[in-house]
Amino acid sequence: MNRLKLMIPFLCLCLFGGCSHDMNRREIDEINFIHVLGIDYSEKEYVLTAVYSASQGADAEKTDAGEEKISQGKGATPFEAFQDLKLKNKKTVSIANTGYFLIGDGAARHGIERCIDFLSRDETVKMESLLFVTKDIQAEDFINQSLENEQVIHEDLEAIEQKQHELVTRNDNTLVNILNEIESNMTGILIPYLISENNSFLIQGYAVFDRTALVDYLDAETSSGVNFMKNIVRAYPIHLEDVGLTVTGSECKLSSEIEDTRIKVKVSLDFETAVKEINTDKDIFAGDELDRLTDMQNVYIVDIITKAVNYSVQNKIDILQISRLIQNRYAKKWKDYEENWNEFIPEIQYEIAVNSRITKSFMLND
Amino acid sequence: MDRRINSSYIKELFSKSSDVEVRPIKINQNNMVIHLFCVDGLSDQELFDEAVLKSLKFDPYLAGCKTERQMMDYLLEGGAYHVFTSEESDYDLLIKSVLSGMVALIFDAEGKAVVYDLRKFEKRSIQEPTEENVIKGSKESFIEAMRTNTALIRRKIRSENLVVEKLSVGRLSKTDISLIYIRDIANPDTVNKIRDIINNIDIDNVPTAAFIEEFLIDNKNSIFPQVMYTQRPDRVSANLSDGRVALVVDGIPFVYILPCQLPMLMQSPDDYANHFLIGSALRFIRYLSMVVTLFLPAFYIAASTYQSQMFPVQLSLSIQAAKQNVPFSSAAEVFGLLISFEILIEAGLRLPQAVGTAMSILGGLVVGQAAVEANLISPAVVVIVALAGISGFVMPNQDLSSAVRLTRFILAVLAAVAGFFGLVIGLIVLVTHLCSIDNYGTAYMSPFVDVEERNIKDTIFRFPVRYFKKRPDDIAYINKTKQGEDKDE
Numbered sequence: 001m002n003r004l005k006l007m008i009p010f011l012c013l014c015l016f017g018g019c020s021h022d023m024n025r026r027e028i029d030e031i032n033f034i035h036v037l038g039i040d041y042s043e044k045e046y047v048l049t050a051v052y053s054a055s056q057g058a059d060a061e062k063t064d065a066g067e068e069k070i071s072q073g074k075g076a077t078p079f080e081a082f083q084d085l086k087l088k089n090k091k092t093v094s095i096a097n098t099g100y101f102l103i104g105d106g107a108a109r110h111g112i113e114r115c116i117d118f119l120s121r122d123e124t125v126k127m128e129s130l131l132f133v134t135k136d137i138q139a140e141d142f143i144n145q146s147l148e149n150e151q152v153i154h155e156d157l158e159a160i161e162q163k164q165h166e167l168v169t170r171n172d173n174t175l176v177n178i179l180n181e182i183e184s185n186m187t188g189i190l191i192p193y194l195i196s197e198n199n200s201f202l203i204q205g206y207a208v209f210d211r212t213a214l215v216d217y218l219d220a221e222t223s224s225g226v227n228f229m230k231n232i233v234r235a236y237p238i239h240l241e242d243v244g245l246t247v248t249g250s251e252c253k254l255s256s257e258i259e260d261t262r263i264k265v266k267v268s269l270d271f272e273t274a275v276k277e278i279n280t281d282k283d284i285f286a287g288d289e290l291d292r293l294t295d296m297q298n299v300y301i302v303d304i305i306t307k308a309v310n311y312s313v314q315n316k317i318d319i320l321q322i323s324r325l326i327q328n329r330y331a332k333k334w335k336d337y338e339e340n341w342n343e344f345i346p347e348i349q350y351e352i353a354v355n356s357r358i359t360k361s362f363m364l365n366d
Numbered sequence: 367m368d369r370r371i372n373s374s375y376i377k378e379l380f381s382k383s384s385d386v387e388v389r390p391i392k393i394n395q396n397n398m399v400i401h402l403f404c405v406d407g408l409s410d411q412e413l414f415d416e417a418v419l420k421s422l423k424f425d426p427y428l429a430g431c432k433t434e435r436q437m438m439d440y441l442l443e444g445g446a447y448h449v450f451t452s453e454e455s456d457y458d459l460l461i462k463s464v465l466s467g468m469v470a471l472i473f474d475a476e477g478k479a480v481v482y483d484l485r486k487f488e489k490r491s492i493q494e495p496t497e498e499n500v501i502k503g504s505k506e507s508f509i510e511a512m513r514t515n516t517a518l519i520r521r522k523i524r525s526e527n528l529v530v531e532k533l534s535v536g537r538l539s540k541t542d543i544s545l546i547y548i549r550d551i552a553n554p555d556t557v558n559k560i561r562d563i564i565n566n567i568d569i570d571n572v573p574t575a576a577f578i579e580e581f582l583i584d585n586k587n588s589i590f591p592q593v594m595y596t597q598r599p600d601r602v603s604a605n606l607s608d609g610r611v612a613l614v615v616d617g618i619p620f621v622y623i624l625p626c627q628l629p630m631l632m633q634s635p636d637d638y639a640n641h642f643l644i645g646s647a648l649r650f651i652r653y654l655s656m657v658v659t660l661f662l663p664a665f666y667i668a669a670s671t672y673q674s675q676m677f678p679v680q681l682s683l684s685i686q687a688a689k690q691n692v693p694f695s696s697a698a699e700v701f702g703l704l705i706s707f708e709i710l711i712e713a714g715l716r717l718p719q720a721v722g723t724a725m726s727i728l729g730g731l732v733v734g735q736a737a738v739e740a741n742l743i744s745p746a747v748v749v750i751v752a753l754a755g756i757s758g759f760v761m762p763n764q765d766l767s768s769a770v771r772l773t774r775f776i777l778a779v780l781a782a783v784a785g786f787f788g789l790v791i792g793l794i795v796l797v798t799h800l801c802s803i804d805n806y807g808t809a810y811m812s813p814f815v816d817v818e819e820r821n822i823k824d825t826i827f828r829f830p831v832r833y834f835k836k837r838p839d840d841i842a843y844i845n846k847t848k849q850g851e852d853k854d855e
Contacts, residue, residue, distance in 0.1 A: 028670040029689040033682060034495060053683055096675030097682055124675045
């Protein structure tokens with residue numbers, strides 16, 4: 001009996017040892033970690049452009065720490081393209097540590113459903129990886145241009161992510177979030193788009209997807225209006241005639257109501273601002289002047305929100321996720337709207353109420 | 367076989383032992399002869415001469431005694447100037463008493479002896495504890511002499527309910543053991559069980575502590591310590607007042623405490639010498655260190671060999687860069703370094719302190735640095751193993767530290783063969799094993815597995831003393847209250 005007991009751990013070790021190859025046993029230095037993966041679609045073919053750190057190669061010591069190299073794979077599907085990418089690499093390729101996926105204009109217009117499906121089926125992928133669309137350009141060209149400009153792409157994207165965090169409270173362009181949006185199959189998906197300017201990347205606004213295909217790019221103000229309505233604004237600059245302010249906190253509540261068949265949406269925005277710049281000799285903290293500035297900043301924000309609302313109404317795309325609002329409140333009635341939801345979008349009546357305060361001056365002598 | 371006490375037989379028995387004295391003493395004018403029986407070097411000769419021998423020779427009453435019985439009665443009633451005097455008629459007990467340092471006067475006609483407790487032998491003075499030193503607290507530690515140790519405990523608990531039972535173990539060594547408990551607090555079942563275990567130990571000799579420990583534990587296959595030991599009398603007194611039982615073994619400079627539970631082994635006297643928040647922080651660091659030392663090498667092997675996505679991106683790139691050109695697998699690196707670490711520790715213990723320090727520097731710094739520069743091991747592995755090694759020594763109990771170090775190897779092997787799957791299996795087996803250990807009717811993992819939440823107040827965090835109003839339920843169920851209500855509450 002004791003011998004049998006001793007045999008059990010031994011047999012377990014043999015079993016596990018024998019299975020270790022099936023458990024993806026691979027030493028960390030035998031793997032090429034893709035930092036950034038570009039996904040393109042052109043001429044009925046997917047093109048994956050992988051960005052690695054050059055120091056992962058065999059001649060690691062000869063390369064600079066920040067230097068990057070790329071490799072490509074092509075195929076009729078994202079999976080085939082990835083297999084091609086694997087074949088062309090000396091080492092095992094992994095998207096386990098890929099923090100950013102760049103979707104080229106072509107792939108975005110073709111539809112991101114298949115790409116997202118492929119990525120989400122990889123058991124090692126980080127679901128909080130961020131997705132960006134490269135505006136009016138293929139991801140491959142975007143990456144090549146950046147390398148020509150001697151940019152370190154993954155570091156610049158990290159900087160972009162940090163800038164995003166300075167302006168909004170959460171990143172909605174994570175892989176898991178986009179996957180959820182696609183599965184809900186009713187809201188206009190928004191993914192930030194990137195432009196390359198002066199050897200650095202910038203986010204100007206959102207790329208708008210109808211279902212899963214790219215249809216348009218929103219300008220910066222309309223995108224900010226969407227952020228206000230999604231209640232994710234952390235900071236936002238307001239430029240009035242004599243004063244520069246920044247939003248330090250905002251809370252937006254959306255409520256819906258159905259009267260007969262007409263949908264009414266009430267937008268209640270409450271926000272606070274801090275004075276950052278004064279370009280006048282007037283005492284802006286005197287009662288009337290402060291009221292005037294408060295009214296002006298209200299109008300400023302209402303204009304931004306109205307732009308987002310107008311875009312949704314005019315283009316029949318639910319970028320404000322009103323469908324989710326209706327579905328949550330009127331679960332039964334929603335079925336009447338569900339099939340032709342896009343046709344109801346222009347009929348929605350919006351009522352925007354904004355309330356704000358200028359609370360802090362940050363002036364030592366005030 | 368019962369044997370009558372007889373000086374001739376005893377003299378014959380010890381005829382080849384030069385240190386045992388059996389010699390006649392003539393007492394009075396009746397020419398009555400009794401025999402002195404003692405071991406040279408174990409008893410206080412000056413005191414014997416002054417208190418006993420002087421009386422035998424010059425006491426006029428003794429000179430007039432006509433029978434041995436009269437003499438014995440007089441001596442037992444205080445005829446000799448020594449308080450610890452007793453009559454012995456059992457041959458075996460007499461031999462044991464004398465061999466433990468007492469002095470006997472044998473009365474052949476009566477077949478009995480009068481025994482004087484004049485034990486005195488060379489012993490260490492009471493010094494500072496080497497393992498459990500504290501800044502704010504007592505500096506006393508136990509020594510090898512059992513009676514000194516029991517006296518140190520008695521000084522801490524001046525209660526009539528403190529019981530010090532004398533037991534003996536060892537066919538040849540006849541080692542004295544004191545079983546100490548507080549009568550109206552300790553669980554009688556536990557006391558009886560420990561007493562029975564000690565009385566049933568049938569062994570020649572007790573050369574080291576492990577000879578007693580192995581008899582005291584229920585789960586003999588477990589590498590985790592199930593008996594707590596301490597060098598500090600104050601710690602023993604605290605545990606006695608909680609209802610636990612202490613064992614003082616002659617010749618061993620620490621005291622065992624039973625029943626033992628894992629959280630006790632993570633406690634240090636420092637926790638109670640500081641503010642409760644500082645004590646809690648120290649305690650938390652200790653638990654954190656245990657997790658680090660147990661799992662860090664295994665985690666590194668599993669993550670760098672199987673699931674590299676478990677590392678943050680930048681960290682995986684750093685590890686990857688550091689591992690370039692190293693010819694060994696991550697598991698081989700970790701095992702190699704862990705074994706080297708253990709060799710260094712073992713060598714450091716055997717060498718004199720001055721040489722040991724030099725060797726640590728040579729082994730740890732010089733060889734380590736050279737190995738990294740020669741691309742034999744990656745710097746990341748050096749950091750991982752060093753961190754795990756140092757964390758292992760944060761445990762206040764060395765037995766626990768050793769058990770954790772061995773478990774660390776087992777987990778690392780499992781991680782090497784099956785990655786996180788193996789590591790999780792190891793963790794499940796470890797937790798199941800620890801939870802299954804029963805220690806004198808209490809769970810080894812108590813109070814983590816207790817229903818009563820009040821028992822948790824002295825585990826990972828040390829609550830203020832005012833919260834320790836009750837004794838642990840599973841240890842002391844007779845008298846549970848150990849602190850009165852606060853007057854200001």
